[in-house]
Every structure is written in C-alpha cells, then in structure tokens.
Amino acid sequence: MSSDRKPLVAAIDFGTTYSGIAFSFKHDYENDPLKVRSNNWTAGFRVLQTLKTPTCILFNKDKEFDSFGYEAEDKYSELAEDEENEELYYFKGFKMSLFNKEEPLSKAVKIKSIDGKEMLALDVFSAAIKFLRGQLRQSLEEEGAGIRETDIGWVLTVPPIWDDTARQFMREAAVRAGISGDKLLIAMEPEAASLYCKHLPIEKLQDEGGVQGFGVFSTESKYIVLDCGGGTVDITVYEVQPDLSLMELYKASGGAWGGTQVDEAYRQMLVKIVGSPTILEFSCSYAADYVDMYREFEIKKRSFKGDTKGKVTIRIPISPVEIFEEDTGQDIKETIENTKYSGKVMWVGDRCRITAEVMKSFFEVAGDQIVDHVRDLLNKPEISGTNNIIMVGGFSESPILQDMIKQSFPNLRVIIPPEPELAVLKGAVMFGHNPVTI
Structure with missing residues (x-):
C-alpha cells in the first residue's frame, strides 16, 4: 500500500472457521485508534448473532459464486435435505488447504469441496474476498459515507505459519477480487493482535490479580500470543525491542486444537x-x-x-x-x-x-493440547523469561478455556482483551493506518 494515508482503512480476517471485516476512518483513528467498527452477522432466522460469519462458500453447478457465510451454510443444508446439492460446489474450512498442500502453491492448484469436487483455489479464495469486500461497500453506502474505492486502504491478515508463497497467493486472490495491489497490506495475525492490545487502556489489560498489563509491551518484555480460533490455535512468542518493534523469539507453531x-x-x-x-x-x-x-x-x-x-x-x-x-x-x-x-x-x-x-x-481434549504445547514452548531456552500470555481469537472468549490457561500457568500473567475474537481484525485496521508500528 502506498505511503499516503487513506481516508478509510478496511481489514479482512480470513479465518479457518470464521471470517470478518472491520474498518475505521482516518479522523476516527487519529482521535481514538480503538474506534474500529465491525460487521455483525446473523444466522438465518435464529437469535445467534456473531462478530464473524462462518468461512463457508457456495458455488453453483457452473462454478459461479452463490453465497458466503451463514447464508451459504443455510442454503446448502436446505438443498442437501431435498437432494438438490449434488451439482453444487460447497467449501468449508478451506483456508488451511494453502498450508497443507504437498504440491507447490500456484495459480493452478485446486482444492476440494466437501463432497470431493475440485475448483481452482484462487477462484474460491478470490470469490470469498470479493464477497467480504462487497459487505464493506454495502455498510459504507448504508451510512452514506461517500467513500470511493480509491479512498480505501486494505489489510489482509495471514497466519504466521504461512510461507511467502501462501502470502503471495492471498495477495493475488485479493487483487483478483478487485482490491488494488498498491492499496493492500498483508499483516501477520499475532502482530496485529499485539498492536490492538498495545493500544488498550491499562485498566482493560489488567489480569484477574489486578496486575497492570502495560508492562507486557515495555522493552525486553517477552510474551506469548495465544490465538485460539475455531479450527486452529496459533502460538507465537515475541520480545519487545529497544525501539519497541517486535522480534519473534521462536518459530510460530500450533495445531488443530480450536473450538x-x-x-x-x-x-x-x-x-x-x-x-x-x-x-x-x-x-x-x-x-x-x-x-x-x-x-x-x-x-x-x-x-x-x-x-x-x-x-x-x-x-x-x-x-x-x-x-x-x-x-x-x-x-x-x-x-x-x-x-x-x-x-x-x-x-x-x-x-x-x-x-x-x-x-x-467436551473442552478437555482441546484445552489439554493447548496447555501441553505452551508448556513445551516455555521449556525452550530461546524463550526463557517469558512471563505473559495474551489470549485472542474466538475460542479465547470461552471462560472455561481462560480458566484452564490461568490455572495451568499460575506464574504467568494471562491477559484477555475485550472481544478477543476481534483483536486480530481491529489490530489489522490500526496497522493499515500506521504500517510502521509493526
């Protein structure tokens, strides 16, 4: 993204299980970086309202986009009941296909729908990004913001375990979805979450013992970002450098231990x-x-x-x-x-x-695997002296998972920001306004 500051920054957090969008205006960011707006999503006719929507996408028999999120989930399940789903292409939890591919990632790579039919991965991902981009445009039009496409800077979040080819693939998918390459930034999910937490007032970063969390971001402080999503848990360890930038102390790791x-x-x-x-x-x-x-x-x-x-x-x-x-x-x-x-x-x-x-x-298998992995990490010499855990991601909202982490690591400060599900998304918006912060 070019260095000029855009009137509006929008971020897309493309999750394994849930995805979302958020945005803020430049003038709001300058007055209060935390003033970030996000879409609310409603599941069918149910009372379930969530901050993100399922990462599900439906294409018709001609491989043309039909719907995304709760709408795709509802439509496909209704058609499946009537046995009218055989020619459709329905993808769910497809994000990790970029990481699990044995073949080199390219424009020709295909991924499988839930019943084994294949489509080009680039077509699937770009259609999903295009839908989310359209949702942002709709939100802006509804409030009469008068924002043109050229006024928007975009940020796309990616997991730290992805390599450069996977990140480049996502950039290509975004460009194909109509986002200009010179208006697009790629942000690492744990770094975006760190940025969001860094901006929170001290009282919102207090852990249960009343210890102020502000010290987490002081020079030479070391902390773990525990990003617990629906499908995966990503764990990254950082040390704050003298210039307040972040250095990754140990390669990002994790597993399929989500909600x-x-x-x-x-x-x-x-x-x-x-x-x-x-x-x-x-x-x-x-x-x-x-x-x-x-x-x-x-x-x-x-x-x-x-x-x-x-x-x-x-x-x-x-x-x-x-x-x-x-x-x-x-x-x-x-x-x-x-x-x-x-x-x-x-x-x-x-x-x-x-x-x-x-x-x-029901929580034991996932919780035990997360605890065991964090415990193994803390024994690594490279990260000795780490004494803070920041919990973000949708699964981190679970009170029982929070208790398991706190009880398993009584000597560490466990910090959970408000709405941890949106920490990555909101941090990505902040990053878009001021890219030098990471």
Whole structure:
C-alpha cells in the first residue's frame, strides 16, 4: 500500500472457521485508534448473532459464486435435505488447504469441496474476498459515507505459519477480487493482535490479580500470543525491542486444537448414545436441523463457565431421537441408562440436559493440547523469561478455556482483551493506518 494515508482503512480476517471485516476512518483513528467498527452477522432466522460469519462458500453447478457465510451454510443444508446439492460446489474450512498442500502453491492448484469436487483455489479464495469486500461497500453506502474505492486502504491478515508463497497467493486472490495491489497490506495475525492490545487502556489489560498489563509491551518484555480460533490455535512468542518493534523469539507453531474440537467431543457423546448410523442419517436427511444443532451448541459453548453447577440444557432437533427409536425399536431413555452417561444425560423430546461435568469434559481434549504445547514452548531456552500470555481469537472468549490457561500457568500473567475474537481484525485496521508500528 502506498505511503499516503487513506481516508478509510478496511481489514479482512480470513479465518479457518470464521471470517470478518472491520474498518475505521482516518479522523476516527487519529482521535481514538480503538474506534474500529465491525460487521455483525446473523444466522438465518435464529437469535445467534456473531462478530464473524462462518468461512463457508457456495458455488453453483457452473462454478459461479452463490453465497458466503451463514447464508451459504443455510442454503446448502436446505438443498442437501431435498437432494438438490449434488451439482453444487460447497467449501468449508478451506483456508488451511494453502498450508497443507504437498504440491507447490500456484495459480493452478485446486482444492476440494466437501463432497470431493475440485475448483481452482484462487477462484474460491478470490470469490470469498470479493464477497467480504462487497459487505464493506454495502455498510459504507448504508451510512452514506461517500467513500470511493480509491479512498480505501486494505489489510489482509495471514497466519504466521504461512510461507511467502501462501502470502503471495492471498495477495493475488485479493487483487483478483478487485482490491488494488498498491492499496493492500498483508499483516501477520499475532502482530496485529499485539498492536490492538498495545493500544488498550491499562485498566482493560489488567489480569484477574489486578496486575497492570502495560508492562507486557515495555522493552525486553517477552510474551506469548495465544490465538485460539475455531479450527486452529496459533502460538507465537515475541520480545519487545529497544525501539519497541517486535522480534519473534521462536518459530510460530500450533495445531488443530480450536473450538471445533469441543463440537466434535459433543458429537461423539451423541454417537455413543444413538450410534453413528443415526447421526449420519440425521446429518444427511435433516441437514438444516443438523446445522441448527451446532449453532445452538455454539451459544452454550461460548457462555459455559467451569464453575457452573447442576445441568446444562441444550436444544436438539427431535429428528435424531425419532430416527433412533424407529430404526432400533429402543427407547432413548433406557438406552442412555446403559451407557456411561447414565444419570448424567437426560434426553427428552428436543431437549438434552447434561451435567456440568459432562459439558466440561467436551473442552478437555482441546484445552489439554493447548496447555501441553505452551508448556513445551516455555521449556525452550530461546524463550526463557517469558512471563505473559495474551489470549485472542474466538475460542479465547470461552471462560472455561481462560480458566484452564490461568490455572495451568499460575506464574504467568494471562491477559484477555475485550472481544478477543476481534483483536486480530481491529489490530489489522490500526496497522493499515500506521504500517510502521509493526
């Protein structure tokens, strides 16, 4: 992006599971860098409102863009129920295909839809970026901002584990989506998150012990950015240099330990009760209900606290119980009594009541893997003296994950900014206004 300051900066955070956009005007940034606006997204007719939308994209049989996010999810699941989805191209969680490719990344690389059909990766990514770019234009038009395309500076975030070819691929996809290359910056996700946290007032960076977090960004301070998303967890370690720039102390690392691991643990419980055939038939014959089930669980997952007592009620469409009882001739209540969930799970109609202990167990696999990896990192000689952890990303909003990190590392300051899901996005907007800050 050229050095002249643009009247407006917009950022796209293209996540493995969720994606979002945010922007701020130059005059707002100069008065208050934290004044960054982001889109809210609504899931179908449900009450679920989120700060990001699922990274799902749907193309028609001619490989032309149809929809993105919740709309794509709803449309595809409804068509799947009517068995009208066979010719469509539906991609979900496709971001990591850029990292996992064994062949060299090029314009010719193809990625697979959820049912194995192939499209050019560049076409899929550029269509997604074009949609998000269009959402920004729509937001600006609705408020009558009078901003022209040439007035906008763009920032695209990428994971630190990506190499130069993957970053260049994203730049190419953005240009193909209509973003001018000289108005585009690429920002590393953990560096953008650091920038956002650095701008927060001291009182908002206090950890639970009341220790001020401002020292995290003082010279020679070392800290871990724990970016816990839906699909992946990226971990980066930095040291603040004398000129307040950041030096990466250890190569970025991580794994597939995000919030979707919690969803999978929940699904495994259902499988253990009604069996794989029932869940498979439910997901195929009642695809829209299946999507709704996970959205309902998402609400519970985000708000569940480790100290919750008693039972948690989760709405589940009645279809899986009906399928199970019809196919097996067994009663769901009696079946549960013969599993390890006897006395811990009550499933009546469209309501499943589970004990807090069972709910807590859903978080164990992901949480334990994150804790183990951070513990291994802290034993590396290169990062000795690191005493701060900054938690960002959507999964970092989970109170139970926050507690697991705090309890596992009592000697470290654990800092969680407000709306950690937007930390990368907001930091990327700030970076666009002042690129020399990273």
